[in-house]
Amino acid sequence: MRLFARDGYAAVSMRQIAAEVGVQAGALYLYTADKQSLLFDLMKGHMDALLDAWTQTPAPTENASARLEHFARFHIRFHAARADAVFISYMELRNLTPDNFAAIEALRKRYESELETILRTGQQEGTLNVPDTKLATMALIAMLTGVNTWFREGGRLSRDRVEDIYVDMVLKAAGAR
Amino acid sequence: MRLFARDGYAAVSMRQIAAEVGVQAGALYLYTADKQSLLFDLMKGHMDALLDAWTQTPAPTENASARLEHFARFHIRFHAARADAVFISYMELRNLTPDNFAAIEALRKRYESELETILRTGQQEGTLNVPDTKLATMALIAMLTGVNTWFREGGRLSRDRVEDIYVDMVLKAAGAR
């Protein structure tokens, strides 16, 4: 995972991976069918963990605006804690075989639909005001996941402060009242 | 550019590139020093074109809120028209040599600082309200560039409608009054 995240799937050789874990290249094939499976298993594991974690986090019941804040905080925290897996899951999609790609894509859509449901509910009950729930879903996820591209521990702002600031912008963008 | 965008720099061979343009692999080296230069020149060309286009677009003078809307529309339009170059410029950064990476990074920072200046001015004059100009810069750019990951011509919404909706969310997120 570390090597794929740093150099990219196509640029990492099985020999390098073997060296990293302290065996010879041939021994890797006792644990994985081929290089492609290695990539797919990493991505699948990440998406499963994401959906599991979300399902098991108790959501606020008051209104959709509170649930949106809850989602934003969950998203930032979960993704910040797994920068390598997140990076791979966005960057290496094109290196998946068609079947594997479809499987990962389905999981990603399931996660996105969780946010879309919140936005649609908020629109209906009047606690949120988004011009288009589908576009707002994509826009907010892109914004939140973007934290990973620049945030580094020990910088100007703490993780919690960054989270608060992004939550503020997310709620405003979604017209929370 | 098309091959790099579709399969990734590391996965595309000089032989494939040669076949795409209708020559043999050896002939490519009459036009480029090596594969790395090919990537760098594509990225450099894209960033130069971006900064040139922005500099040459007349910006509104009334207030920062108007300039933010102008920036958002410019960003979406410019990036939508060059999906391949944008994709490469974000995905292949790690395949640049350190020197080449630094050169591209400097250009990217120059572009980001254009948006940051708008946000800071708006904060001072009171037409915008962002919790942190640096974070808002990163958040808004991530949101706007995200359009490219899902937008396809001929879908549910026209390009102009998508642009309007994103502008609405950008202005709200930046606390435009």
Next chain:
DNA sequence: GTCTATACCACGATAGAC
């Protein structure tokens, strides 16, 4: 379960004929 050795292939880049 891990090693060494290797089959087979494709890579980037260059040389030299035309």
Next chain:
DNA sequence: GTCTATCGTGGTATAGAC
């Protein structure tokens, strides 16, 4: 300016000894 041919290297994956 483009071709064919090739150099040297390194890729994934497997075979078979231990």
